[in-house]
Amino acid sequence: MSHHHAYNEKELLSRIAENDELAFAAFMMHHTDNLYSYILKITKSDHWAEELVQDVWLQVWQGRKDFKALSHPLAYLYRIAQNRSIDWIRRNKRELKAQYLIQQQLVPHSENSFISKENFETTRRLLAAGIEALPFQRRRIFELKQSGLSYDEIAATLNISKNTVRNQMVSALQALRYLLQQHGDSLILFFFYFFF
Incomplete structure (x- = not known):
């Protein structure tokens, strides 16, 4: 300098x-x-x-x-x-890890994925159905977040507060965790590990 x-x-x-x-x-x-x-x-x-x-x-x-x-x-x-x-x-450890796990299941399968090839398609379809079943605004927020937008960008896009975006994301992740638990999916073990 x-x-x-x-x-x-x-x-x-x-x-x-x-x-x-x-x-x-x-x-x-x-x-x-x-x-x-x-x-x-x-x-x-x-x-x-x-x-x-x-x-x-x-x-x-x-x-x-x-x-x-x-x-x-x-x-x-x-x-x-x-x-x-x-x-x-x-603050965000649990939510972050849950998002990461979901993203890993929504992208094409890779050799280092923790879930077996036999279960991958089942898990992916289950998550896709769970996302589709979310209330409209919650699903929109979740999809925008998965596409790479920040909370601020989502809030601006949807004309809502950042706190609303964050709360809706938490609710979406909880719903997906519950869905996997109900179906006895192997991924739920990871959700329990990261959320509790």
């Missing part, structure tokens, strides 16, 4: 502390890619890494006056990112 760059960064932090949104945008643009990569390594989720980056920047903006006074603002930035990521993993 050059002295010129270091000086510019300090100047940006001073301007950010004075509510300069352009300076904040410049600071964000310079650090977002690295911050995203860092969070992605922790969460292993593209879409959640994007959301958590936004959360980190929101926290920095809200605490901008204190941020300016820090000796090592970047260390602080990454500490926020790490804490947010760890909190997110704790």
